[in-house]
Amino acid sequence: MARRLAGRKTARGHSPGRENPASMTLNRVCGFFKGYSRAGDRVVAVRDAARETGRRRGRTSATAQLGVAMGTLKDRTALVTGGGRGIGRAIARRLAADGALVAVHYGSDGSSARETVAMITGDGGRAFPLRGPLGVPDDVRTVYERLDAGLNGLGEPAVLDILVNNAGFNVRGGVTEVTPQDFDRLMAVHAKAPLFLVQEGLGRMRDGGRIINISSAATRVALPSSLAYSMAKGALEALTRTLAKELGPRQITVNSVAPGFVRTDMNRQRWATAEAEAVHAAYSVFDRMGRPADIADVVAFLASADSRWVTGQCIDASGGTGL
Numbered sequence: 001m002a003r004r005l006a007g008r009k010t011a012r013g014h015s016p017g018r019e020n021p022a023s024m025t026l027n028r029v030c031g032f033f034k035g036y037s038r039a040g041d042r043v044v045a046v047r048d049a050a051r052e053t054g055r056r057r058g059r060t061s062a063t064a065q066l067g068v069a070m071g072t073l074k075d076r077t078a079l080v081t082g083g084g085r086g087i088g089r090a091i092a093r094r095l096a097a098d099g100a101l102v103a104v105h106y107g108s109d110g111s112s113a114r115e116t117v118a119m120i121t122g123d124g125g126r127a128f129p130l131r132g133p134l135g136v137p138d139d140v141r142t143v144y145e146r147l148d149a150g151l152n153g154l155g156e157p158a159v160l161d162i163l164v165n166n167a168g169f170n171v172r173g174g175v176t177e178v179t180p181q182d183f184d185r186l187m188a189v190h191a192k193a194p195l196f197l198v199q200e201g202l203g204r205m206r207d208g209g210r211i212i213n214i215s216s217a218a219t220r221v222a223l224p225s226s227l228a229y230s231m232a233k234g235a236l237e238a239l240t241r242t243l244a245k246e247l248g249p250r251q252i253t254v255n256s257v258a259p260g261f262v263r264t265d266m267n268r269q270r271w272a273t274a275e276a277e278a279v280h281a282a283y284s285v286f287d288r289m290g291r292p293a294d295i296a297d298v299v300a301f302l303a304s305a306d307s308r309w310v311t312g313q314c315i316d317a318s319g320g321t322g323l
C-alpha cells in the first residue's frame with residue numbers, strides 16, 4: 001500500500017524547523033554554486049576542500065569527494081531512462097550517491113550501462129541495468145516488466161519513487177530537411193514514451209514521488225537546425241505542467257530541467273574540435289559547455305524532499321544561455 005510522504009518523514013525523524021540531511025545537502029550544493037558564481041578559481045578551491053574532507057574521512061566516491069551528504073534518498077527507488085551514458089549516467093550516479101536504488105535504463109548500449117552500474121556499486125551505491133528500447137511497440141510494458149524483475153531479484157518491492165525521463169537523441173534538420181519519419185521518432189522517444197512511462201508507472205509510484213523530465217534550452221532559444229527536436233521537447237514541457245496539476249493531490253511533483261549544450265555523445269560534433277567547442281561554450285555566460293554533473297545536481301534537488309513546493313516548472317540549467 002502506498003505510503004504517505006508525511007508518514008515517511010515522520011519515520012525518518014525529520015521535524016519541521018529542524019535542519020534535515022536533505023537541507024544540509026542542498027546547503028552544501030548551494031554553497032558550491034555560490035562559489036561558482038563568484039569566480040572559477042573559487043569553485044576549484046571549494047571542490048578541493050571538499051575532496052580533502054572526503055579523503056580525511058576515508059571516503060572514495062566522487063560524490064563523497066564533493067562533500068555531498070549521503071542518504072537523503074535512502075529507501076527510494078529511481079528509474080533513470082537513458083542512464084547508461086552522458087547526462088543520464090551522471091543523474092544515475094548522483095541519485096545513487098544520495099541513497100536511491102537506481103534502475104539504469106538503456107536502449108542498446110549494454111556495456112555503457114553496465115559500466116555505470118559498476119561505477120555506482122564501486123562507490124557503495126545500489127543499481128542494476130535495464131534494457132528497454134523506447135519508441136517501439138510494447139516499449140513501456142517491457143521497461144516495467146524488467147524493472148519489476150530487477151527489483152524482485154534484489155528482494156525489493158515493485159515500487160517507484162523517482163522517474164527521470166532522460167533518454168533521447170537528436171536528428172538535426174531545418175524546415176526543408178526534416179522528414180515525417182524523423183519527426184515521429186523524436187516525438188515517440190521524447191514525448192510519447194515519457195507520457196506512457198508515467199501512465200504505467202503511477203500505480204507503482206508512492207505518494208510524494210518525483211517525475212523529472214529532461215527537456216532542452218532549445219524550447220526557449222531558437223535552434224533552426226533542431227526544429228523537430230525542439231518541438232518534441234516542447235511537448236514534454238507541456239506534459240510537465242499539465243501532469244503537475246493532476247498529480248498534486250498525491251504530493252507527486254513534476255518538473256523539467258532544460259540543459260544547454262552539454263559535452264556528451266549526443267552532440268559530439270559540437271565539441272569535436274577546439275574551435276567548435278569555443279563556439280558552443282560562448283552560448284553560456286560562463287563561457288564553457290555544460291558537464292553532465294551540472295544537470296545531475298539540479299535533478300538531485302528536484303528529486304529531494306527540499307523541492308516539495310516546486311512543481312510544474314521548467315528549470316533552466318544552461319549556464320545562462322540566451323540571457
Ligand SMILES: NC(=O)c1ccc[n+]([C@@H]2O[C@H](COP(=O)([O-])OP(=O)(O)OC[C@H]3O[C@@H](n4cnc5c(N)ncnc54)[C@H](OP(=O)(O)O)[C@@H]3O)[C@@H](O)[C@H]2O)c1
Binds near residue numbers: 083108112165189258
Ligand atoms: N547533450 C546536450 O547538449 C543536451 C542538451 C539539452 C538536452 N539534452 C537532453 O538530455 C538527454 C540526455 O542526452 P545526452 O546528451 O546524455 O545523450 P547521450 O549521451 O547520447 O545518451 C543518450 C541516452 O539515451 C538513451 N536512448 C537514446 N535513444 C533511446 C531509445 N530510442 N530508447 C532507449 N534509450 C534511448 C541512450 O541509450 P544507449 O546508451 O543504449 O544508446 C543513452 O543512454 C536527452 O533527452 C537530450 O535530449 C541534451
